[in-house]
Amino acid sequence: MTGVLPIALQESTKALQALLAGGKEYICVMKLHGDIEYEKVIRVFKEFVGEIYQRPPLRSSVKRQVRTRTVYYNHVLQIKERNVLFRMGCQAGTYVRKIAHDIGEVLGCGAHIVEIRRTRSGFYTENNSLVTLHDLSDAYAYWKEGDEQPLSSSILPMETAVELLPKVWVKDSAVGAICHGAHLAVPGISKLNSRIRERDLLAVITLKDELVALGEAQISGEKMVEEDHGIAAKTVRVIMAVNAYPKAW
Numbered sequence: 001m002t003g004v005l006p007i008a009l010q011e012s013t014k015a016l017q018a019l020l021a022g023g024k025e026y027i028c029v030m031k032l033h034g035d036i037e038y039e040k041v042i043r044v045f046k047e048f049v050g051e052i053y054q055r056p057p058l059r060s061s062v063k064r065q066v067r068t069r070t071v072y073y074n075h076v077l078q079i080k081e082r083n084v085l086f087r088m089g090c091q092a093g094t095y096v097r098k099i100a101h102d103i104g105e106v107l108g109c110g111a112h113i114v115e116i117r118r119t120r121s122g123f124y125t126e127n128n129s130l131v132t133l134h135d136l137s138d139a140y141a142y143w144k145e146g147d148e149q150p151l152s153s154s155i156l157p158m159e160t161a162v163e164l165l166p167k168v169w170v171k172d173s174a175v176g177a178i179c180h181g182a183h184l185a186v187p188g189i190s191k192l193n194s195r196i197r198e199r200d201l202l203a204v205i206t207l208k209d210e211l212v213a214l215g216e217a218q219i220s221g222e223k224m225v226e227e228d229h230g231i232a233a234k235t236v237r238v239i240m241a242v243n244a245y246p247k248a249w
Contacts, residue, residue: 004126019122021164024091024092024094025118027085027087028115030112031113032109036109041107045075046074048071052071071090075087096116165202166203167192167203168202168205168215175206176246179212182235185229186224194222197220198218198220201215201216201217212238215236217232217233
């Protein structure tokens with residue numbers, strides 16, 4: 001596999017959970033084990049869109065039990081002889097190799113993946129964030145010589161990890177309590193995204209756009225605006241250092 005692989009440094013590893021909500025995209029080459037009509041291949045690919053049932057393969061990092069995953073889109077780009085080039089967008093945790101195997105079973109000829117390239121992981125794509133190890137090595141060499149610009153361009157702020165999450169901006173007076181594990185109360189909110197739904201994973205942000213924590217919405221965004229008390233979100237993971245903001249209680 002090649003392509004986009006988000007790598008977090010130091011405290012930013014705490015924010016990686018946010019990437020699971022953003023989904024992933026792959027461009028793959030699948031090898032058919034027999035000669036199949038073009039139209040039939042297209043038709044079967046369309047069947048593997050939406051919620052699907054999937055059992056992880058033998059070589060996997062999770063328990064091998066049937067579970068549901070969502071395939072957002074599954075487009076055949078080109079078919080040449082027995083090779084099928086396709087693009088797939090799917091929920092995190094979807095095994096693309098297993099989908100190709102299952103497509104082969106439905107086609108009746110069998111199939112396997114020849115090549116996979118991940119083109120998106122959450123917010124990160126080949127266009128906005130891809131840095132090769134050679135680029136990073138060169139940037140580090142420049143940094144040792146006193147030039148910080150290449151390294152700062154290669155390493156993105158951890159706030160980019162929550163780019164696709166709904167967000168709540170909190171008052172400075174609420175930041176310290178959240179950093180100590182307190183849940184976010186409605187009075188601590190300064191502004192928010194209106195698209196927040198109950199149970200959504202959301203990003204708790206300072207008014208300076210600094211990531212404080214990940215939280216689980218306990219009420220919708222509309223209710224956060226309407227209510228004047230109560231818990232708006234439970235703190236799931238604190239990201240910011242405990243003493244970054246002074247205590248206000």
